[in-house]
Amino acid sequence: MNVGILGGTKGLGKSIAIFLKKEGFSVTITGRDEVQGNQTAKEIGVSYSKDNKKIANLSDILIISVPIGTIESVIKEIADSTKEGSVIIDVASVKEKPAEIMEKYLKNNVEFIPTHPIFGPRTQSLNGQVMVLTPIKKGKWYKKLIKFLKSHNTRIVETEPKEHDDMMAIVQILTHYTYISTAYAIKKLGVNIKQTRKFASPIYNLMVDMIARIVSQNPILTYSIQKENENGEHVREVFLESAKEIEKALKRNDKDKFTEIAISATKNMDDIQDALGRSDKAIASQTHELALLKNSINNEIVVKHIYSNEIHCGILKEMDPEYIVLERGKRSTKLKIANIKVLNESEIQEWKKANYPNEKYNLSCIFPLSSNADIIKLAIESMNDIITVEIVETWINPQIPKNMLGITFKIETFNKNSIKEVETFLKGFGAEIYGK
Template sequence: MKIGIIGGTRGLGKTLAWFFKRENFDVTITGRDETVGKITSYELNVNYSSNNEEVVKSSDIIIISVPISSTKDVIKELAPKMTPGSLLIDVTSVKEGPSKIMEKYVPKDVEFIPTHPVFGPRTTSLNGQIIVLTPKKKGKWYPKVKKFLKNKKMKVIETVPQEHDKMMAIVQVLTHFSYISTAYAIAKLNVNVKDTQDFESPIYNLMIDMIARIVSQNPFLTYSIQLENKNGELVRQTFADAVCELKDVISTKDEDKFVDIALIATKNMGDIQSALGRSDKAINSLNHESNILKMSIGKEIGLKHIYSGIVHIGILEDLGPEFLKLNTNKHHKKLKISNVEVLSEKELIQWKIKLQKNYSQSISCVFPLTADQYVIKDTINNIKDITNVKIIDVYTGPQIQEGFTSFTFKIEALNNAAFESTKNILKGFGGVIR
C-alpha cells in the first residue's frame, strides 16, 4: 500500500513517515526544500518527491501534514486530484475548518477522515498515544484505519470536529497560553531559571520541565493553534480575567474570597486523589533515578539515551546538576542527565551480551547425592557477569565415589573472573571440582 505524506520532511509528518516505514508501507514524502527532502528520504529510507500532484495521483492514502495555516489551501489544491477509492487524512490540531474544506472539495469517490494525533514529533512509540478521529461519513477505509490504530494499542477517540476543537481549546490553547505566559513573566522579571535550581521543589521542577517542553516547540505552530481554534479568544479572555481577579483579591487582602476561588478551582479539577497519585509517581520516579545515580558514582552503570536509543556503559565518574561524566574505557563522555535513563542490572547484562565478547566454559563438580542441581544452577545464575547456565551432564559412573554424583554446568559469562567466582560458589556448596 502506498502512503503519500504531504509535508513529511519535518515535524510530525517526518515522525509519521518513520512509523509507516517500520510497518513496511511504501512511503513517499514531499516538501518544499528539496535538499531537506532528500536528506530525510535517505535518513528514513523512504521516497521523496517535490511534486505533490504526482504523489496524490499514485497513492492509496494521502496524509496532509503541513502548517495549520496552509492546510485548507493544500486540501483545496490536492483533494480534487485524488484517485477514486483512495483516502485523504489531515493531521492538524484544529478540525472544524479542515473538515468543512474536505467536505466541499474531496470527490464523492474518495473517503476522508479528519484526524488529530495528540502527540508530537518526539514520540517514539504509538503504544498508549491518543488519536482523535472526526469522520463526517464512515466508508470502507474507516474500519481498516481504526483497526490498525487499535492494533498499535493507541487510544482512539471518535467525535465531531466542533467537540474536538472545544476540548482542544482547553487541552492545547489554554495550556500553551498559560505556560508561555508564565515563562514570559519569569523572563520579564529578569530571573534565570537556572538560578532557581538550588531552591526548587519537586513540583516546581516538574512544572518548569513541562513549561520548557511547550515553549521549545515551533512558535509558528503554537501561534497557529492559538489563532485557528475558534474557541481560543474566549478561553484566553477567561484566563486573563481569572488572573486579574485573583491578583485583585490578593492586592485587597480579601482572604475569604481567595479561599473561595481556591476551593472552586479544586472542586473543578475532578479526581484529586488520582492526580496526586500520578504526580507522586512522577516525582518519585525523578527522585529514584537521581538517587541511583548518586549511589553509582565510582561504579559501573548503563545509560540509554531516550531519543537516539544509544546505550553507554562505563564507570560513573562525576555527577553535576545537569551533566554527568562517564568513563567508557575508550574515552570520557559528558551526557545530559535529562536525556538518559538508567538501565536496571538485568538490562545492563543484556546490553553487555550484545556489545561485549561472551566467554563460555564447562565446569564439572562432585557433590553428595542429596545435592539439588537446580538450586546450584540458580545460584550460579545470580553471580555477577554470568549470562547463562545450563546443566549438560549428571554422572554417577565408575569414576565417581559411591554416594556422590557429578554435575557438569555449561556457563556463559562476560569475563573469566566470573568463572572463578562460580568455582568458589561450587566449593562453598561442598563440591569438589573435577
C-alpha cells in the same frame, strides 16, 4: 504498502515518517524546500518528492501534516489525484475545518479520517500516547487504523470534530497560553531560570520543564493553534478575567474572596487524590533515577541517550546536578542527566548480548546426590552476564565419591570472568569443581 506524508520534512510529519519506516512501510515525504526534503529523506532513509499530486496518486495511505492554515489549499491540490481505495489522514490540531474540507473536496472512492495525535515530534513511541479520531464515516481503513493503534498500546479517543475542538480549547489553547505567558513574565522580570532551580522543589522543576517543552515548540504552529480554533478567543478572555479577579481580591486584601476563588477552583479539579497520586509518581520518577546514579558512583552503568538512542557504557566517575561523567578505558564521556535513561538489568543484558562477543564454556561439578540439576541451572541463569545455561549431562561413576552426583553445564556468557563467579557461587551449593 506505500505511505505518502505531505509535509514530512520536519516536525510531526518527520517523526511519523521515521516511525512508519521502522514499521516496514515504504515512505515518501514531500515539502516545499527541495534541499531540506532531500536531506531529511537521506537522514531517515525514506524517499522525497516535491510533487504532492504524484505522491497522492501513488500512496495507499496519504498523511497530511502541513500547517493548519494551508490544509484547505493542499487538499484542493491533491483531491483529483488521490489513488482509488486509498485513505487520507490529516493530523492537524483542529478538526472541524479539516473534516469539512475533506468531505467537500475528496472523491467518493477515497476514505478520510481526521485525526489528532496528542503528542509532539519528540515522542518516539505510540505506547501510552493519546490519538483522537473524529471519523465522519467508518470504512475499511478505519478498522485497520484502530487495529494498528491498539497493537501499539495507543490510547484511542473517538469523538466528533466539534467536541474535539471544544476540548482542545482547554487542553491546548488555555494551557499553551498560560505557559507562554508565565515564561514571558519570567523573562520580563529578568530572572535566571537556572538560578531559581537551586531554590525549588521537584514540583517547580517539573512545571518549568513542562513550560519549556511548550514554549520551545514551533511558534508559528503555536500561533496557529491559538488562532484556528474558533473557541480560542473566548477561552483567553475568561483566563484574563479570572486572573484580574484574583488580582483584585489581593489588592483589596480580601482574604475571603481569594479563599472562595481557590476553593471553587479546587472543587472543579476532578479527583484531587488521583491528581496528587499522579503528581507524586512524577516527582518520584525524577528523584529515583538521581538516587540510582548517586548509588552507582565508581560502578559500571549503561545509559541510553533518549534522543540519539546511543548507548553509553562505563564506570560512573563523576556526577553533579546536571551532568555525569563515564569512563571506559582511557575515554571519558560527559552526558547531561536530563537526556539519558539508566538501563535496568534486563535491558543491559539484551544490549550486551547484541554488542559483546559471546563465549561458551563447559563446566563439570559434583554435588550431593539429592541436588536438583534444574534448580541449579536456574540459579546460574540469574547471575549477571550469563546468557544461557544448558544441562549437558548428569552422571554417576566410580571416580566420584558415593552419594555424589556429577552435572556438566554448558554456559554461554559475554564475560569470561563470570565463569569464576559461577564457580564460587556453586561452591556455596556444596559443589566441587570437577573440570572445565
